[in-house]
C-alpha cells in the first residue's frame with residue numbers, strides 16, 4: 001500500500017508560503033531541536049581535521065594519530081588534501097541545486113515512484129512513508145546508485161549532473177580508501193584490513209538532499225537523528241548554510257548533547273563513520289548519531305555512502321574478539337544489513353538495533369549488569 005503522503009514533495013509545501021509546516025512534519029515537543037539543544041562546540045573540542053594526502057604518505061604517524069583521535073571522539077571529521085579541484089566541488093553543488101530548482105514536472109521524470117505510485121529507493125522524491133504516525137523530515141532527495149557501475153540506472157541521473165557525479169565519486173572513493181587504510185593502521189592492523197572486509201566490488205550510493213526554507217525550523221527536523229548504514233560516508237556540505245549536528249556523548253554515559261558541525265571551507269569534505277565500521281571494529285570506532293536542523297534558508301548536501309560487497313559476512317573481525325573483548329555484534333550478510341536501512345530509518349532506529357545486530361544488552365544481562 002502506498003501512503004498518500006508519498007507523492008508530496010517538501011519543496012512544494014514550502015513554496016505554498018504557509019506560516020507553519022503542516023502537522024505531518026511537526027515533531028512532538030520533546031523531540032524538537034530547540035528543546036534538545038544544538039550548540040557550538042566549546043573551544044576545547046576543536047573540530048577534527050585529517051589531511052588525507054599526509055595520511056597516505058609512507059610512515060605517516062601524525063595524521064594517523066589525528067584520525068584515531070577523531071574516530072574515538074566525534075566519529076566524523078573534515079578532510080583536506082583530497083586533490084579534487086574546487087571547480088568540480090562547486091560544479092556538483094551547483095548542478096545539484098539547479099536540479100532541485102527545475103519545475104516539478106522536470107524533476108518528476110526522475111521520480112522514486114513507479115507508475116503505480118509504489119516507492120522504490122532510487123530517484124527523486126521524499127523518503128519512504130510507512131504510517132500516519134511517522135513524522136516527515138523537511139527535505140527532498142535524489143538517490144542514485146553509482147557502483148557497481150553496470151548497475152547504474154541512467155534514467156534517474158539528471159543529464160547535466162551525470163558527468164560531474166561520475167568524476168566526483170572517483171575522487172571521493174580515493175578519500176574513502178585512504179581513510180579506511182588509515183583506520184586500519186590506527187588499530188594496529190595492515191592497511192588493507194577494512195578494505196579487505198569491503199571487497200573490490202562494494203556498492204556506492206549518492207544522495208543529494210535538498211532542505212527548502214522552513215517557516216518554523218524549531219518545529220521540524222531537516223533530517224531525523226540517525227547513524228549511516230554505510231562503511232563510511234563522504235559528505236559534501238552546503239557552501240553557506242549549516243544545519244548538520246552530531247550527538248557527542250558525555251563521559252558519564254548521559255544521553256549526550258547536540259553540537260553543530262560548522263560550515264566547512266568550500267574545498268573541504270566531511271567523513272562520517274558508518275555502522276559497518278562499528279560492527280567490524282567491534283565498537284572500537286562508533287558510528288556517530290547525527291541530524292540536520294532546518295532553517296529559513298535553502299540548503300543542499302551530497303552524501304556518498306560506501307557499502308561492502310552484498311554477499312559478504314558482516315561481523316566483528318576475529319582479531320578484535322577475545323575473552324576480555326566479547327563480540328558486541330552478531331554476524332549477518334552485508335545485503336541483509338544494507339536492506340534493513342529503509343525499514344529502520346522510517347522508524348527512526350539504527351539498523352544495528354532494528355535488525356538486533358547489537359548484543360550489548362544480551363552481554364550485559366549475561367554479566368549480571370542489568
Ligand SMILES: O=C(O)CCC(=O)C(=O)O
Nearest residue numbers: 207209228244292301303
Ligand atoms: O545534509 C547533511 O548535512 C547530512 C545528510 C546525512 O546525514 C545523510 O544523508 O545521511
Ligand SMILES: [Fe+2]
Nearest residue numbers: 226227228290
Ligand atoms: Fe547521515
